[in-house]
Amino acid sequence: MDSADGGQRVPATPQAGGGPGRVTWLPAALRRGLFRQLVRRPGASNQLLDAVLGLDVDRVSRQLAVQLAAGRRADWGEEYVWQEPGETGHPSTSYQDLVTLFDHLALPAGSRFVDLGCGFGRAGFVAALLCQDVCFVGYELVAERVAAAQRAAARLGLRQLVFETADLSRVQPVDADVYYVFCSFREDTGRRVLGLLQAVAQRRPIQLVVNTAMYGFEPEATPWLRLVAQVGIFSHYASVAVHAAAD
Numbered sequence: 001m002d003s004a005d006g007g008q009r010v011p012a013t014p015q016a017g018g019g020p021g022r023v024t025w026l027p028a029a030l031r032r033g034l035f036r037q038l039v040r041r042p043g044a045s046n047q048l049l050d051a052v053l054g055l056d057v058d059r060v061s062r063q064l065a066v067q068l069a070a071g072r073r074a075d076w077g078e079e080y081v082w083q084e085p086g087e088t089g090h091p092s093t094s095y096q097d098l099v100t101l102f103d104h105l106a107l108p109a110g111s112r113f114v115d116l117g118c119g120f121g122r123a124g125f126v127a128a129l130l131c132q133d134v135c136f137v138g139y140e141l142v143a144e145r146v147a148a149a150q151r152a153a154a155r156l157g158l159r160q161l162v163f164e165t166a167d168l169s170r171v172q173p174v175d176a177d178v179y180y181v182f183c184s185f186r187e188d189t190g191r192r193v194l195g196l197l198q199a200v201a202q203r204r205p206i207q208l209v210v211n212t213a214m215y216g217f218e219p220e221a222t223p224w225l226r227l228v229a230q231v232g233i234f235s236h237y238a239s240v241a242v243h244a245a246a247d
């Protein structure tokens with residue numbers, strides 16, 4: 001991992017609301033260091049931290065809201081996209097909640113963390129900047145969100161972050177150590193995703209983190225998982241050892 005700021009003086013806290021352009025003139029190393037300092041500071045808003053990363057959530061969300069209102073996003077089909085016509089924000093996980101989660105997980109170097117429905121990729125940026133050598137893969141249905149995350153990661157030099165546009169009703173995620181699901185899927189997509197994860201768990205141990213309020217996830221229907229802990233708004237599960245049936 002890169003050093004926080006190479007010993008250089010971190011600039012004063014940028015003002016929220018000015019968009020990424022207000023901060024992205026700073027060298028990438030300084031912005032990485034500034035994020036590490038601010039993300040653990042009480043009261044640091046998602047908007048402020050998005051700006052430090054150069055993650056243009058508000059502008060892209062406004063554009064998507066216009067397209068939704070005009071009915072121009074048939075490619076989204078019936079899948080839930082966490083934004084209604086007229087909304088300009090994106091209710092993804094807060095950075096502070098993600099810091100709490102990654103502190104709890106204490107992922108060893110070399111772990112792979114897959115976000116199923118990653119939105120603008122906030123979980124990936126927290127993983128890359130606070131964890132040691134964690135590989136992150138994020139799948140997201142909305143291409144504009146993926147592009148925004150890719151731009152920010154490239155400007156920050158975070159090569160361990162991979163963001164892909166994908167419909168999880170059709171795509172098979174890569175094998176990973178930890179899978180993260182914050183957004184609810186359509187019912188049939190949710191069943192398919194859980195089936196795919198169960199197949200992975202038959203090959204290797206996995207962990208699954210879900211938003212506790214997520215509908216459609218019923219632990220009693222997943223005996224191959226056991227609850228490890230409740231961590232803030234998250235439920236942390238681990239796979240139960242599965243042995244193939246004898247021929």
